[in-house]
Amino acid sequence: MATENNSFVQPAIPRFDGHYDHWAMLMENFLRSKEYWDLIENEILVAAEVAIEAQCKTITDLKLKDLKVKNYLFQAIDKTIIETILNKETAKAIWDSMRLKYQYSTKVKRAQLQALRREFEILSMREGEKVDEYFARTLTLANKMKTHGENMKQSVIIEKILTSMTLKFNYVVCSIEESNDLSTMTIDEL
Template identity: 50%
Template sequence: MTSEGRFVQPTIPQFDGHYNHWSMLMENFLRSKEYWNLVETGVTTAAEGADSSETILKKDTANDIWDSLKQKYQGTTRVKRAQLQALRKEFEVLHMKAEESINDYFGRTLIIANKMRIHGEHLEDVVIIEKI
């Protein structure tokens, strides 16, 4: 049996603490499955056979859960600025450890740079290259 004609199933985006990036990926995923309207309009009854004692964040609808995640992880402007400032400091003091491989250091540098960009920092590629 060949894999021709088969579609690769998208994976469900895992929440990693970066709400803006995750929410964009998750919204696209839900729209591709035509489930986004459940988040927008909500579903107030539990699915048949579902354990009603297990509610996510004790919210009644998908919309409530989405808004709760947004409020908790997107944060206020003040929180975002503080997070960005911490990331700037982390980037500034970042250096390669003696036992660290180039690939590991490169990866750590890109992770911090991407987090900074997610938080709104305009970071030129040349700055990242110079850091590496």
């Protein structure tokens, strides 16, 4: 007789990596799967002094659930960030604090990335600029884009460099394109 195995892998608690929108989506899904999301949407209310016994039991249960949610949030958040939210009484207060601090920075990063993409798009070698200087300028811009979340392949950077060099390098660019596979070439090889 075969025994049925009802065990399953517990989902990992999403770690906050600085990208608030992505983390918040994963964390919301995690908390919903644990049936704790209502504590983020609706903060628990403290019991009135003259609460009846049933209300006290309900409030005690809610406080325990809130402590569990706070525990999940503390596990998801880096120690340096936790130190800034330790004074928050409830899971909702922690969540709101994280949203206030980091959602805005995510929007700023997104706007900065758009500006960097625009700058990369119009980037070209200046007349009289040395090749090494142009490489450095292009790679600096590409690295800034990567730090803002852009997934940029080396082949894109290589193509940008080759297509945006001054006309006096046309023969070199043609030679490189004819003799190499640009999709596998590295920047160092270029």
